[in-house]
Amino acid sequence: MTAVPDTTAKKLGLVIDLDSCVGCHACAVSCKEWNTGGYSAPLTDQNPYGKEPDGVWFNRVHSYETRSGKDAGRTVHFPRACLHCEEPACVTVCPTGASFKRAEDGIVLVNPETCIGCKLCSWACPYGAREYDADDGIMKKCTLCVDRIYNQNIEPSRREPACVSACPTNARHFGDFADPESNVSKLTAARGGYDLMPESGYQPTWKYLLPRERKAPASVLPMDKVYRKPVRDEHKSRSADAVAGVATTLKHNRATNAAPPDSDHSALPGANSQCPSGQSVNVASGTQFTTEPPDAQLTGWWRWIDRLLSR
Amino acid sequence: MTPAYSVIFFTVASGAGYGLLTWLSVAYLANWWTPNAQGFVPGAIALCLGVVLIVAGLMSSMLHLGHPERAWRALSQWRTSWLSREGVLATLGLIPITLFVGGWLWAPERILMLRMSALATIVFSLSTVLCTAMIYASLKPIPRWHNPWVPPVYLGFALASGAVIAMCVRAFADTAPTSFMIGTLALLIGVWILKILYWRHSDAQDSTSTIGSATGLDALGDITQLDAPHTAANYLQKEMGFVVARKHATRLRRMAILLGAALPSLVLFEILMTEGFLHDILLLIGTASVMFSLCIERWLFFAEAKHVVTLFYGEKSV
Structure with missing residues (x-):
């Protein structure tokens, strides 16, 4: 089970446009909201109203600043979640087969019934995609809203990950990377979509788009x-x-x-x-x-x- | 990486246990230490000690799990997972170990069975320790672990600590041969030299990733984190964001070498050069000091290892 399929029929994933992201964290919040009732439910919190709240989130939004170059001083908001890699070492290190990559669409999931909570997969992931649920004693991660994108009970236009639906600036695009004519493939080709940490060799499916160059940066x-x-x-x-x-x-x-x-x-x-x-x-x-x-x-x-x- | 005491105890204890059983098997096969009138009792004590160390270590690693009752599932994915391989080999290895210990205690005359089980004990013990090391060495996101020095160091310390315990037990019962003592000390010092080389290598290692390559924002220029996604530390930072100050780490390294190599050398020198009843206490002190130094070494192995996920949280390069 933990052997990764040679290839997957579909390669579902997201393109994240750092040019449009405004760092509002709506994707992270709606992700938490959907998934705490979804496949990996519940996403528990520890000490939520205390001094140091902690809890499981599948989606985190960082903010970075450029310190040199033409655009020095520019803020870039950066959502980070599971990239559903083509070579996910988090899957191959799993001793129980609880982690797996689906052959039909490439989604990487953890079976909450068989995970023993050894945390090794979180060590193997360079992207910090996996978060341990201390209350449940198992590992949890982004499911690409597998319980939403195929959900017959919601209208077809809303069958996309919760984070994509929530994004107010359309910075998140959902589609099939295996199809060269899909929105995400075209967007990646047109804007030079790139891999995070390509040296990891994990071949992430998701792509990121760089912020566009500003015509006249503030500094000049x-x-x-x-x-x-x-x-x-x-x-x-x-x-x-x-x-x-x-x-x-x-x-x-x-x-x-x-x-x-x-x-x-x-x-x-x-x-x-x-x-x-x-x-x-x-x-x-x-x-x-x-x-x-x-x-x-x-x-x-x-x-x-x-x-x-x-x- | 945050050092977990259960994992430190597991790797040190089971490593020493497997090393001990390996040496006892080698000594049996080479006819150095057999269940004869002289060797039976110390051999039985050493074998039981080895089994206790292994089982205690395995239990500790199992209690570290979120769902220990599901641990049996970890035996299924040996095709891809080093952790699963370790579990499979540790479980299968219990068969020859049981036969060897049982044979020693109750059927010392069944030489063929003892020899076969001793041989299998060596194979399973060493391969289990190798799997433990490979769990760490296979993790690409942690450059200090993902290098060819890790498996030999793990194997070396398992064999060296096992030899020290074997020597201690033997010397308690009667007098261990001088060659045995000097051989053990040479092995111990040899492994510490290997460890020092590992430190030199990993200190000099070039960083594999930077905050720029992790985010891809190096295309824009130098990057720094402006805001973290959350106000308090999350699982990733608690598990993988552990930082030990270089000064502190250097001091601990020196302490480990002092307790693990220098002090045992002095103890052995004293034992070989003088005669007296203090030898037993000195031996115990020396053995305890070696085991404690391995705990420090293992703590540093975790504490000094940086994970690339810290790059997203502002670390410049890993």
Whole structure:
């Protein structure tokens, strides 16, 4: 039983688009909700309301940050679950045959009736897909919602894993990788879907899609055009058009991630004076260009407007 | 990896038990130690001690399971699983061990049966220890385990600790031959040298994976974890996220070598050079010290081993 089938008729799995994932954890929560009543039920918790809650989850969402490269400082949310590998060592190390890979669709499952809870499969998995249920004394893992995707009692459009249904940004795509015409195969081909830790040799079925490159990353935005600090020039108060100018510029920059086109410049007071970043120049209408972060300089209503616009 | 005391006890105890039975079988086959007037009682004690160590170790590993009552199922997957192979060989090995011990105690005249069972005891004992080692050596996600040094070290320590116990029992009953004592010490020191080489190798090992290759985000640049998926440690971190400080580990390594090789050498030197009643106590101290050093060694084997899953939780490279 723990021998892995040479090939499986279908290779069901997910493509996870890190470009769309917003790290809301809806997939993780809906996974827990479905599966605590599903094949591996219950997914127990220990000390759920205490200081250090623990429990079985099949899906975990990490958040990483890039520290170098073009996109330095970028946050990438990263859902992690069982990848239903083609060469799952978690299955072959199982001494009882409780772990198995289905020949029909490639889903890797644990039989809760025969698992002895030796934990060896969790040691063999490089992806941390298996979590031990301390209350039940057995190992549990993602079932690819096997009790949902074939479930005749729910409408066909909802026969997909709970995490896929729950994702509000469509970052999770479910399909058959054995079929080159399937949505997941096409998506993988089009966006260069990749394997996690390919050096493990486990050949994960699931693929990940890298976040798309940003056209103009924040670090190279012409900051002098983003933030404008209105100053009271001697006795002059802020003029109404300066307010409008700031609002227009901010809005425009947020929308296009780039400097406003030239045609808009004429509408902005003093916008014709191009200033290199790091320099501050006073212009006629009392508006100052600066590269300081907004919170440091915007006060009162200005900060409120900035927040409103950055929503 | 988090060191589990049940597994440390299991590998040290059953390793020593199998080593002890192996040496007793070898000594019987080579006619060094037979159930004659002189060798019967110490042999019986040593054999029983070996069986107790093995059974206690196996029980400890079984109680470590979430469902010990299902343990029999672990005998089914010997085609793919080293853990299953270990279970099968340990169970089958009980037959020749029972025959050998029974023959020694009640039928010492049945030489053919004793010889056959001694031979089978050697084969099953060594292959069971090899399976234990292969359980660890086959785990790719743990580079400190997944290397060719692990099986020889496991086998070596099983044989060395078995020889130490055999020598101790023999010396208690009468006087163990000097060659036996020196041979045992040479084996013990040899295995510690092997272990030091293992440490050198695994310390110098290049990392197999990084946080970048685990997530694939190395395509974007250097990656660091911003937020973990949960606020408190989960099973993965509790089971596989154990970290021992390098300073602490170095100190424990020295302590293990001191207790496992240096102290037994001094004890043996003292016994061979002098005469006196303190020998018995010294022998006991030396044997206990070797067993304790193996517990430290086994604890470090777990504690120093890093699992690649820690990469997802912010570890830079494993």
